[in-house]
Amino acid sequence: MIGGSVISAWAQETSGGRAETYRLLNLFGDVFERIRAEYVEPVNDRDAIENAISGMLTGLDPHSSYMNARSFRDMQVQTRGEFGGLGIEVTQENGYIKVISPIDDTPAARAGVKPGDLITMLNGQSVQGLTLQEAVEQMRGERGSTIRITIRREGTDRPIELTLTRDVIRPQVVRYRLEGGDIGYIRLTSFNEQTDVGLRRAVQSLRQQAGNNLRGIVLDLRNNPGGLLDQAVQVSDDFLNQGEIVSTRARRPEDAQRWNARTGDITDGLPVVVLINGGSASASEIVAGALQDHRRAVVLGQKSFGKGSVQTVMPLPGNGAIRLTTARYYTPSGRSIQNTGIEPDIEVLATRQEATANVPRGPEREADLRRALRNEGGVQTPAGTSLPPLQLPPGVAERVQRLPAEGAPAFDPTKPETDFQLQQALGVLRGIAAAPTPQRRAAR
Known part of the structure; x- marks a missing residue:
């Protein structure tokens, strides 16, 4: 726990040259304790501290940020260039998700997904209203898990429904x-x-x-x-x-x-x-x-x-x-x-x-x-x-x-x-x- 009394003791042991810094840290501790004690609903300590850290970093410039454990893992996955998913490069068109290209030897390619296909539904729910990133996150998932996608294809009268099993995907960067x-x-x-x-x-x-x-x-x-x-x-x-x-x-x-x-x-x-x-x-x-x-x-x-x-x-x-x-x-x-x-x-x-x-x-x-x-x-x-x-x-x-x-x-x-x-x-x-x-x- 970071409390005002803890930081006060720390500041007293520190040389006077940084007194202002530790006075401000003491202010932070006081605000944190007020929130924990008096906010209208109970506050999770980790959430409060992480929000404070995030605000401190985003206040510097547009590109400094805090990543919690899950976000850090996601970033490492993207950096390595592989994740669990279907294997399609997509864009957004008229509210639907349009397939630019399926990646060779992936679940999407093996199921016959084609360039130009419009993905209209994921697991029976319309993709309209979703951002492109939200739709991509729904299509990603653990290897071996399944997802049902509905496709509208030019020249085909009826929607095409496919059930795909996610696999490890190495995107074509x-x-x-x-x-x-x-x-x-x-x-x-x-x-x-x-x-x-x-x-x-x-x-x-x-x-x-x-x-x-x-x-x-x-x-x-x-x-x-x-x-x-x-x-x-x-x-x-x-x-x-x-x-x-x-x-x-x-x-x-x-x-x-x-x-x-x-x-x-x-x-x-x-x-x-x-x-x-x-x-x-x-x-x-x-x-x-x-x-x-x-x-x-x-x-x-x-x-x-x-x-x-x-x-x-x-x-x-x-x-x-x-x-x-x-x-x-x-x-x-x-x-x-x-x-x-x-x-x-x-x-x-x-x-x-x-x-x-x-x-x-x-x-x-x-x-x-x-x-x-x-x-x-x-x-x-x-x-x-x-x-x-x-x-x-x-x-x-x-x-x-x-x-x-x-x-x-x-x-x-x-x-x-x-x-x-x-x-x-x-x-x-x-x-x-x-x-x-x-x-x-x-x-x-």
Whole structure:
């Protein structure tokens, strides 16, 4: 128990230099005792203390937080990249859960779930009214447990009911395919312990599929919220032969760190386009910033989220953990993207509506969050001016369209041809590949 008398005794034994700190701790103890004694209903001591700790951390910045034991276990599961579930990547559409893709050799794939299926019910209860996260949590569960899902499929008159048995799922944080037989498309959905290994496998598989015809790589980081710093460093290193990848500066100068690339580009110098948008954050911005600063890739899309801080997870034995912001990070050229984001080399909007003045500017970004850290310590030049000029073959950048044509089909995750930003990225890569050899080299 933390009570006022306990903290008073502690403060009396402490040097006077910290008297104010312990006076405030004494205030905390007094409030805690008042709540325990006089609140209208009995209060659980653990809940009260955990709420206080949570408030103390969330009051610092948007990314520091307290995780109780269960939340800490869930975070560790996500970091490892496996959990109990059905094996489907989903999005939300008109209140229903839409299947983007079933993961190979999972309960969903074996049961015949198909891309484009709409999940309308879970265990007989409608999914309408649920957030996407709430629906995903219902579909996850212990290996061996069952769930009944109801599907509406285009071309089928009646709903399809399936009973699936959950299994251990290893999500595809790396998804890839060959576009037009000559361009490799690789999407990273997050940065967990499986990301770098998955990226290397993807490049190897694409090389085998394309033979000698592989002409470039699209690295899709859109809506990738980030994850592990070491994975962002390794992914960046995969495309670089030398130079700094990222540096971090903490409260104490001696805690500053710097990561440099090692020799070895897994693509052997193939041209790369990195796709970003307002949902690309943290580790995604480290990768995009490193490849942009070294002019190793053309960054295309929309300005990224702008999260330039590093969080350290500190376990509290038997009591979960805290996630504490401990450093800011900086791109190789010394830029801090905190509150500003990565500006694309070539801006391409996903829809025409985003260019309309009376429409909100898109997803909430770091700068919109309360108590977001200031941008400080980085180079003060305007975004992009400290970088070497972007060298592309003549006419390539000029042929990129900033907006979809009027009446263009709406984006459907199951139909790559409706992905306007991707189609522009493919055009850039094919333009680079078609240029004479000296110009191609200059663009790398």
